[in-house]
Amino acid sequence: MDFIPFMFLLCILLWTCFHVLTSISRPRRKIAKLPPGPRPFPIIGNILQLGQNPHQSLAKLSKIYGPLMHLKLGTIDTIVVSTPEHAFKNTIMFYPAGPTWPRPTFTATTRRLWCGPRWATGGVSFGKYAKTRLDGSQGLRREKLKKAKDHVRECCDSGRVLDIADVAFTTLLNLISASFFSVDFGRFGSDSSQDFKGIVHGLLKVLGTPNLADYFPFLKRVDPQGLKRKSELYVGKLIRIFDDIIDQRLKGVSTDYESRDDLLEALLDISRKNESELTRNDIIHLLMDLFVAGIDTTATTVEWAMTELIRNPKKMAKARIELQTIIGQTRQVEESDISKLPYLQIRIERDF
Template sequence: MDLSVLLFLLFSFAVWASFALRSNSRPRNPSKLPLPPGPKPFPIIGNILELGPNPHHSLTKLSKTYGPLISLKLGTLTTVVASSPETARAVLQQYDHLCSNRSVPAAVHALDHHKFGLAPSPVNDRWRRLRKICKEQMFSVSRLDSSQELRREKLHQLMDYVQECSITGRALDIGREAFTTSLNLIFASLFSVDFAVLYGSDSSQEIKDMVWKNTEASGKPNLADYFPFLRPVDPQGLLRRKTLIYKKFFEIFDGIIGQRLQSRRASGGPMSKNDMLEALLDLNQKNESELSFNEINHLLLDLFIAGTDTSSTTIEWVMTELMSNPEKMVKVRNELLNVVGQNERVQEADISRIPYLQAVIKETFRLHPVVPFLLPHKATEDIEINGRVIPQNAQVLVNVYAIGRDANLWPEPDRFVPERFLEQEINYHGRHFELIPFGSGRRICPGLPLAHRMVHLVIASLIHNFDWKLEGEIQPGQIDMSEKFGLTLQKATPLKIIPLKLK
């Protein structure tokens, strides 16, 4: 919707809003402590115009002016943004018990996903039960170890396709093919079925477009979030868009679940399949009140979208940075040849023995965090940080993009320098707040262990087996690094590169 139309719509409600805001122009603040500093808000709309098309850039710039903890008035919504390791630690560790609930965007209310999904759920017994199911049935060390052969199979399919392209000289859209690999893997892990998505085909692109439209609708600034009275109107159509997307995914899931239930009935009991769906159906059959079919659908939706989008986006950014810095690519390949050898395949057990590749991936997470603000948190009580108050019900964002670009933390912060991580012990498992692309505390991404294995394995295999060149006459310094903002931060222009078989 055009900005002028949106502003007209806003001001057509100005009388109502002015009356509503008169009694609640500032958030409840019984402690009388001041809010964190921030830009002066305009009447009615507050600081909405400060966000711009790339809020991660805008809020990073504001943090340089107002400090590591800033406050914004987005319509009626008070938002506090933490942009330093210290303020992130306060939000995600010190006050984790008061900031673990979610500020749920209006668009996520599609098909009641805010009630049944894992990601938007408040911290309660149901949320703990779903987290436990995910950890035990999909992301535990024993589960991941037992599913290594499945990942090898999907990786071999990718390598076979890359080999074909190296023979024909065809360029790969690396983000799309990484997405296809993630898509095939997540389907096999959840359902023990191959989605039959072929490399180089349009079928994975259709699913990728659905996933992107979903994350865009979740992350895009939405007037319905800033002015709750607009929720029934859905002025930007984001709720309607997500509803259609969710319905398409649920149709896919319902078909697979129906086939599995039919097979279970035909066999007279549970199947021998060792996948997530079988575990969920076992729990459902024991006690449907503990896990309904509706909850299964919404949980599968969260796992599917997160499992396909984030890893493939990271893989594309890693390859983009390595193509922009060919000397780093050479270092990774030499390390792999020394550790793995020329004729052996890269295995998951090799990951711990390739520190330079680990550093490359950490440096990519620093520069290109897939979820630049993590998922929005919500303060359940007033919280004091450094003499300032985060008021109850405020939305709390952790700007990991700003932390990764902070010159006080990272010398030459805009340069791709993996070596910096060889000189200091920093990991991204939620304990070092300089690098928290997966979050921290009780809301840390449950899929981190799988993403860690998958990203390292795919990147290592691509570089170990092939050399790469850019499509056309593009030189390394000319690669388009622009971003496409949504809930996730994707590369705006796909990276297309041609594989060359190593001699």
């Protein structure tokens, strides 16, 4: 408990010395016109105003300063965009604030995880595959949702505690892993520290941890919280897993599924035709990028949606009545049913 205050004071002291020494010789630059925002404190800026629940603090601040708001987080100027309209209107670089602390940069993982030099190559072939695969993978999504539904029913019948976050995460993990590699990576209720789920959980936890080096860039080399070291450990494990899967695929080792019509096969096909267009290293970085981003965003949205429904029993009752009326008691919800559920869509649009 004493580590964070100590490191915070140390950062203030080091930054003060650094700022004084560099400002003497640094030429004055013209201050850019920035959106309105709360007045920052010296050195630390607006960090303290984020509080224990930054997403709620930012929502309250946006009501005062508007949908475009400027915050000073340590030495970093940050623009918070609170509405989709302003996100599309303004050609600025920003990072949306979610349930975790807003992160101006991903110091810990930028080099190894999100910097595949040609991750977007093979666009035409990959784009055609993505559209075809999305249209044809509805059965796969239906299968994963049925497994999630069966697990929920099993927990209810046996009286076991249901972990919504684990159900959402495992369902998304298996959906993406089946789409990418034709195998399931997770199991409901498994010990996450012993399998692939634990690696992804650990990496996401590192990404969601407030990093002093993000707000005081001169600390990047020091890595005071050890986040860079931890992230490299998790990323290294992911690289080894993906490397092993690619080796098995190239050697023709069979998987749990007969079909090989998955993302990995499409990427390997592009690479076989022209390795300079898409190398093995490019494939691994692309897979990691899609894997981590795809699981985190959707699973978190589901978890927060269920949280809001639990907090509002009347709204949950209305949503349940709509589902029972439109879908019925026995039939599973299909993707084509979404447009027939207006109340559920309204709640999602208003609350998220």
